[in-house]
Structures are given as C-alpha cells and as structure tokens.
Amino acid sequence: MEKTVRTRFAPSPTGFIHIGNLRTCLYAYLFAKQRNGTLILRIEDTDQERIVPGAVELIYSTLEKAGIVHDEGPDKDGGYGPYVQSERKAIYMEYAKKLIELGGAYYCFCTKERLESLTDENGVRTYDKHCLGLSKEEIEENLKNGVPFVIRQNIPKEGTGTYHDMIYGDISVDYSELEDNVLIKSDGMPTYNFANVVDDHLMKITHVIRGVEYLSSTPKYNLIYDAFGWERPEYMHLPPIMKDASHKLSKRYGDANFDDFVRKGFLTEAIVNYIALLGWCPKDNSEKMTMQELIEKFDTAGISKSGSIFDEAKMRWLNQQYIKELPFEKFMEYARPYFDQSIAKDKYDYEKLGKILCTRIEIFSEIPQKIAFLDEYGPFDTSLFEHAKSKTTAPLAKEILEKILPVYEEIGEWTNDNLFACSEAFAAANGYKKQQVFWAVRVAVAGRDVTPGGATELMDILGKNETLKRIKYALTLF
RNA sequence: GGCCCCUUGGUCAAGUGGUUAAGACAUCGCCCUUUCACGGCGGUAACAUGGGUUCGAACCCCGUAGGGGUCACCA
Numbered sequence: 001m002e003k004t005v006r007t008r009f010a011p012s013p014t015g016f017i018h019i020g021n022l023r024t025c026l027y028a029y030l031f032a033k034q035r036n037g038t039l040i041l042r043i044e045d046t047d048q049e050r051i052v053p054g055a056v057e058l059i060y061s062t063l064e065k066a067g068i069v070h071d072e073g074p075d076k077d078g079g080y081g082p083y084v085q086s087e088r089k090a091i092y093m094e095y096a097k098k099l100i101e102l103g104g105a106y107y108c109f110c111t112k113e114r115l116e117s118l119t120d121e122n123g124v125r126t127y128d129k130h131c132l133g134l135s136k137e138e139i140e141e142n143l144k145n146g147v148p149f150v151i152r153q154n155i156p157k158e159g160t161g162t163y164h165d166m167i168y169g170d171i172s173v174d175y176s177e178l179e180d181n182v183l184i185k186s187d188g189m190p191t192y193n194f195a196n197v198v199d200d201h202l203m204k205i206t207h208v209i210r211g212v213e214y215l216s217s218t219p220k221y222n223l224i225y226d227a228f229g230w231e232r233p234e235y236m237h238l239p240p241i242m243k244d245a246s247h248k249l250s251k252r253y254g255d256a257n258f259d260d261f262v263r264k265g266f267l268t269e270a271i272v273n274y275i276a277l278l279g280w281c282p283k284d285n286s287e288k289m290t291m292q293e294l295i296e297k298f299d300t301a302g303i304s305k306s307g308s309i310f311d312e313a314k315m316r317w318l319n320q321q322y323i324k325e326l327p328f329e330k331f332m333e334y335a336r337p338y339f340d341q342s343i344a345k346d347k348y349d350y351e352k353l354g355k356i357l358c359t360r361i362e363i364f365s366e367i368p369q370k371i372a373f374l375d376e377y378g379p380f381d382t383s384l385f386e387h388a389k390s391k392t393t394a395p396l397a398k399e400i401l402e403k404i405l406p407v408y409e410e411i412g413e414w415t416n417d418n419l420f421a422c423s424e425a426f427a428a429a430n431g432y433k434k435q436q437v438f439w440a441v442r443v444a445v446a447g448r449d450v451t452p453g454g455a456t457e458l459m460d461i462l463g464k465n466e467t468l469k470r471i472k473y474a475l476t477l478f
Numbered sequence: 479g480g481c482c483c484c485u486u487g488g489u490c491a492a493g494u495g496g497u498u499a500a501g502a503c504a505u506c507g508c509c510c511u512u513u514c515a516c517g518g519c520g521g522u523a524a525c526a527u528g529g530g531u532u533c534g535a536a537c538c539c540c541g542u543a544g545g546g547g548u549c550a551c552c553a
Contacts, residue, residue: 012553047552112551124479124549150551168483177481177549185551192553216482216548239484239546246545274490277502281491285501304491306484307546314490314503324516359516387513420512438512446513454512 005037007207009063009070010196012044013055016257017062019310020211020241020249023275027238028209029068030276030298040203041073043084044196046189062258065268067291072203080203085195092190095198095228096151096183104227105183106132108152109142127152127180151184153193153220161219166236166300168212173219181220193217197224200233209236236300239279240307249310256310265338265364270319278308288321316362324359331358335367342368343375352416352461356453370452374461377470380447382477390435397440398478400432404441405471414464419456444474 009025011017017025032039041063045051056074063070072078082088099105108131119125132154134142142149155178162172183194190198200208215237225232243249249256261271273289281304282289282297289297323331332354339350353371361370385397407426411418423441427434442455445467451458459467 010553014553044553050552115551126549171482173482179549182551187551189551191551196553211547212483213547213553237483242546248546277490279490283492285492287490287502302492304484308491309489311489311503317503320516356515360514423512435512442513448513450514452514454514456512 003206005032005035005207006040006205007032007037007209008040008042008200008203008205010042010044011059012047012050013052013059014050015052015055016259017059018249019256019258019275022062022066022258023241023278024209024211024238025068026272026276030295031207031209033295034298038071041070041083042199043074044192045084045086046191046195048189065262066258066272067268085199089188092195092198093184093188096194099224099227100151102227103154104224105151105153107139107149109147109149129180148186150182150186152180153183153224155180155220155223161222163218163222163232163235165215166234167303168215168237168305171215171218173216178220193220197221201225201230205233207234207236209238212237212239239305241278242307242309244309266315266319267322270315270322274315274318278310279304288318320362323361328358334364338364338367342371344371348374348461356457360452373446373448373451377447384443384449385440387439390433390439392436392439394478396436398475400437400440401444401471401475403430404437405468409468414460416456416460419459423456445470
C-alpha cells in the first residue's frame with residue numbers, strides 16, 4: 001500500500017514570490033494532487049533579519065491568484081502545526097539536544113575571531129571540529145556560565161553519502177566535502193539545515209521538492225535522518241530558471257515576480273501555464289493547458305535537468321491565446337482598468353475600442369499605447385497616402401477624399417456598418433477599388449499608415465464631427 | 479580552487495542504439511484581409527568538442543571545453 005503523498009512548499013517571507021519559487025510550488029502541487037496527496041505550506045522564517053513585513057500575506061495572495069491551493073498551512077491546520085518555523089523554536093532545540101546525545105551534533109563555543117582564522121588560502125573556511133573535543137565538564141561549565149554557543153552537525157570525516165534523486169538519479173558526495181554546519185544558531189533559532197529536516201519528518205513529508213541548489217547538500221540532511229533513525233524522504237530537485245545563459249532569474253535584481261506580470265496585464269492562468277512548461281514537457285507535447293490538465297499530465301519523466309531561460313515573448317504569445325478565448329465581456333472586464341488609464345477615458349467608447357483591440361494585444365498593458373494615436377492627430381506627409389498594392393497615390397487619395405466628404409456628411413446613422421456599406425457603394429459607383437477608398441480615408445482620419453482597426457471602425461470611434469474635421473484637415477495637406 | 483550537476487536550432491523542447499532529428503515561440507516569405515493584427519501555408523535554423531564501444535550513435539563509456547550549483551550563525 002502506497003503511502004499518501006505529502007509535499008510541501010516552504011518559502012521564507014522575504015518579499016515577492018519569485019517565478020522560480022512559484023514553479024517549485026506548482027510542481028509540488030501538481031505532483032501531490034495527481035496522487036490525491038497533500039500540499040503543505042510552511043513558512044521558513046528562522047532568519048529574523050531577512051523577514052519582510054507583509055511577505056506572508058503576499059505568499060497567500062500569490063498562491064490564491066495562481067490557483068494553487070494548499071491543504072495545510074498556518075491558515076489551515078492539518079494537525080501537524082505550527083506551520084511557521086519561528087513558532088517551533090523549542091521543538092528544534094529539543095531535537096538538537098537529542099541529536100547531540102546520539103552523536104550527530106555537538107556544542108560549539110568558538111568565537112567569530114577563531115572561526116575567521118580558519119580561512120585557507122582559497123578563502124574557503126572549514127570548521128576544524130575543535131569543540132567536538134571538549135570534555136563534558138568543559139561544556140557544562142560553558143553552558144552554566146552562559147557562554148554563547150551554537151550546535152553543529154557532526155559529519156564523519158570519511159565516507160560517502162549517496163541517495164537517489166527522482167530527476168538527477170544517483171548522487172554521491174564525499175563527507176569530507178561537507179562541513180559541520182550550524183544547526184542551532186546562537187539566538188536559539190535553527191538554520192535551514194536543521195529545521196527542514198525536523199519539520200519534514202514531523203510533518204510526514206514524503207517527497208521533498210525543491211531547487212537544485214540543495215542537490216549536493218542533501219547527503220548532510222540524510223545524515224540527520226539516519227542519526228535519528230528516521231526514514232528519508234524522496235527527493236526531487238528542480239533545475240533553475242534562468243534570465244539568460246549564465247544568470248539565474250533572481251529576486252535581488254527584481255527580474256521577475258508573479259505580481260509584476262499580473263500588473264503588466266498577463267492573465268494568471270497564462271503565467272502559471274507558461275512556468276509549468278519551463279523545465280517540463282508533457283508526454284503529448286501539449287502547450288496550452290488548464291490547471292486540471294496540468295495535474296493530469298504532470299510526470300517527473302518530462303522534467304529536464306538543465307536550466308531554462310525565461311522567455312517573455314513566448315509567455316506573451318501564450319497570454320494572447322488565453323485572451324483570444326475570453327468571452328468579450330470578460331475581455332472588457334480585464335481591459336477596463338487599462339482604458340481608464342488611457343486617452344479613452346471619458347472620451348471614447350470602451351466597447352468599440354475593445355472590439356478592435358481584442359485580437360491585437362498580447363498583454364493588457366499594451367492598451368494605452370495602442371490607442372494613443374487617436375489623440376495624436378496632426379500634420380503628416382501626404383506620401384502616406386501612397387499604397388502600392390492597391391495602386392493608391394496621393395492625388396488619387398485627394399480626389400477620393402474630396403468626393404466622399406459630402407457622402408459622409410449625409411450619413412444619418414453614424415455606425416460602422418453604415419459607414420462600411422456606404423464607402424463600398426461609393427467605390428463601386430465611382431470606379432474606385434474599395435481598397436483605395438478605405439486606404440485614403442483611413443490615412444486621412446488617422447494620420448498614419450498603420451492602425452489597429454480599419455477605416456470605418458476608426459471613424460465610428462472618432463464620431464462624425466471629428467471624422468469630418470479630420471478629412472477636411474487632411475485635404476489641406478496636399 | 480575542491481566537490482556535485484548540466485550541454486539538441488536565437489528560446490522552450492521531443493527524442494532513451496537504426497528518425498528525412500518532432501512540435502511551439504521568435505524570425506523570414508506567401509495567402510487571406512479595410513492598413514495592422516487574427517487566421518492559413520511555407521522557409522531559414524540544432525545534436526558543444528575529441529576519442530572510444532558498436533554493423534550502426536543525439537542516445538552508452540572516457541577525456542576536453544563551456545555553463546550552473548555548492549563550499550554561511552541565508553534559505
């Protein structure tokens with residue numbers, strides 16, 4: 001009988017959730033949900049100095065927007081709490097003392113100065129196990145006198161630690177490469193090295209899913225499991241997400257975090273879909289997938305070992321796929337805030353603009369810039385009226401505009417349909433190609449050669465007065 | 479520097495000893511079209527490198543190069 005899968009996402013509350021972390025979380029979620037397992041959210045706040053106020057709320061909101069729902073966490077007790085490490089301080093100390101008794105750790109009273117003197121010519125510092133040699137009496141004495149101490153892991157000088165990673169296969173590291181890391185800091189808080197092991201065991205985590213940066217230090221953690229006689233979890237280390245060939249996407253440089261993309265006008269589903277694909281490929285090669293499909297198709301065999309460069313262009317394309325499938329009302333709902341920030345506010349019809357924009361944007365933030373031209377009408381060169389394909393020339397355009405102006409002036413109901421029909425009829429009646437008429441009118445009204453939307457759509461948006469005004473103005477340019 | 483890991487087009491990637499080496503993004507061209515976009519069709523473009531093993535290697539082994547990670551009282 002298979003054990004129920006329990007995975008965890010254990011961020012430290014130091015700011016925004018970075019895309020790489022979110023992907024780690026996503027995979028842990030997909031892996032668990034596919035097996036009817038549990039995703040635990042644990043807050044790793046043992047480094048009190050790096051804590052950023054509000055970061056925990058940001059974690060909740062990001063997961064919620066991303067559609068990832070954890071089963072246990074600070075806000076959802078599953079019987080394995082507390083789920084915030086700082087609230088578990090006493091637990092770690094208790095286990096650390098037990099580990100000392102088991103020979104897996106020891107007290108260390110070394111000063112900062114002594115530690116620094118241990119640095120070798122390469123700038124690498126390796127602790128020399130000095131305090132491991134302290135007698136029981138010396139330790140008691142120091143403890144009684146309140147000498148500051150840390151608790152270090154006692155790693156064998158010889159031997160090799162081997163384990164199996166679900167993605168990278170068998171990994172072996174010589175213990176001589178590992179250091180006697182601090183498990184409990186002088187402030188009594190545990191380090192990641194210790195807290196993650198104790199918590200993962202106590203919370204019955206079956207699969208540890210995290211970034212590759214832990215790949216070569218995992219044997220250290222295994223030593224702790226072994227010393228306690230605990231069962232080691234399965235490990236799944238994930239390749240990094242890169243900014244370019246040699247730089248990881250980093251929080252420090254503010255490269256990419258989920259909220260930034262949401263603010264930029266990416267749909268949350270598209271972001272999640274895209275990051276799922278960074279480093280993983282489903283067997284059937286699908287690209288656009290719902291969360292449900294991701295859960296069904298997720299498999300570790302499709303996860304790559306090498307890092308992937310984050311390609312915003314592809315995410316934009318994916319986002320556009322999602323936008324195109326949006327019902328129009330939904331599209332308008334997302335677009336409205338962007339119209340509000342644009343020149344359209346209180347001036348142009350949002351619906352009409354939405355109609356011409358919905359197949360022309362990849363992300364919503366393009367809206368203001370895409371329609372800015374409506375208000376940037378001014379002097380332009382009549383060479384814009386030249387269009388080789390339809391054989392439109394400036395003089396011909398002038399002729400068309402002069403003749404069609406009275407026609408437009410007569411139109412009662414100023415709608416796109418009417419304008420279209422009437423322009424088409426005008427072309428036929430006067431022996432022009434309809435492309436020539438549309439080209440001349442559109443350029444006259446927009447003052448530029450490329451526009452989102454056609455001539456009649458623009459005229460409809462501009463309104464009768466403005467349209468006629470612009471055609472008359474264009475006529476003065478020849 | 480030691481150790482661990484990685485290496486298919488510009489990018490994401492399929493591929494697990496025999497393939498014309500998929501697909502997608504990007505790019506280029508054509509078609510459609512009320513310009514652009516959408517949509518349709520097509521093109522350019524890759525197995526880091528040197529040795530093996532094998533009848534046969536992108537796939538297996540060794541070396542080299544390049545890249546990443548790690549070597550904290552950060553996670």
